[in-house]
Amino acid sequence: MSTKDRFRTRTLVMLALALAVVALCTGCSERIDTLVRFVESKVTGEEYVSPRGQACLDAAEGLLGALEAGDGDAIVGLFSPEARTGSDNLDEQAGELVESCSGHVGYLDTHSVTRPMESEKVEDGRRRVELSTDFSFVLDGENYWCYMTLVSVNDFDEAEVGVSTVIVWSEDAYSAMLYDARETDWPEGMGLHLRLSYPLEWETRLVNDDPLRYEAGDTISDVDEVTAFLDGGEKTVDDFEERFGRPCCVSWTGDGRVYYELDDREGPRYLEVNATAPDEPIYSAYVVDERGVVEKVWDADGDA
DSSP states (O other): OOHHHHHHHHHHHHHHHHHHHHHHOTTOHHHHHHHHHHHHHHHHOOOOOOHHHHHHHHHHHHHHHHHHHTOHHHHHHHBOHHHHHHOTTHHHHHHHHHHHHOSOEEEEOHHHHTSOEEEEEEETTEEEEEEEEEEEEEETTEEEEEEEEEEEEESSOGGGOEEEEEEEEEHHHHHHHHTTOTTOOOOOSSEEEEEOOOOOSSEEEEETTEEEEEOOOOOBOOHHHHHHHHHTSOOBHHHHHHHHOOOSEEOTTSSSOEEEEBOOTTSSOEEEEEESSTTSBEEEEEEEOSSSEEEEEEETTSOO
């Protein structure tokens, strides 16, 4: 039997087991859906998305579809009955969002949106599942970030099922929030919260899906020089800056993560150098672009 045939047989066995569980287990639809999705991902080679991740993706695509169509009512319709009742200005905020952000959807971070944080309550056979996720998207060439919470299942109160909270930031507002600039408190309460402008005092660069504070620094032209330097023994970020100069961006996380522009003709790319603090040993380095990791350059375990 060929490898391909063995894989097909194994897949059919897994599907048969899934069907057997369906026959024996009532009230297990989410678990069955999870298993079937997992098997399908192995067969097709596509990225696995859980049922709860799919619920978040559906809500995010619903939001972006409404923005692309300029339909404020469709945005309101994503929210649960309880959120619609409990929010004083949901219709007004939806109208403002459509007016400010409508346009062609150029990008949606489907990887992040399908990996939500989950909170589940089970009592006497009843369940409540709340999901929260954050993701970025692009409308007409402008970058936005979104935080969303939704209740996918609630056997205690069906009026809670649906989206409960959405926060949308522009690039300047999100960068200000990341770096704890003044008057960037996290919005409270259900409904739609908009942070679409901020008098930002610095220039930004989109690096690994974050709008980082940017200052012109030194450019690295040869990543192999970086690898050779880090292979030469334990180095801190301070040591790295002494050798390669000033970085263009410092992470908002407050640790020792810094970024250098790379001399790369394939588009904006950066070297990400990671340490727990500037005076602590570097533990990894990556090449990243505007949206994610391109390749690992070096790590302390020698796995690059």
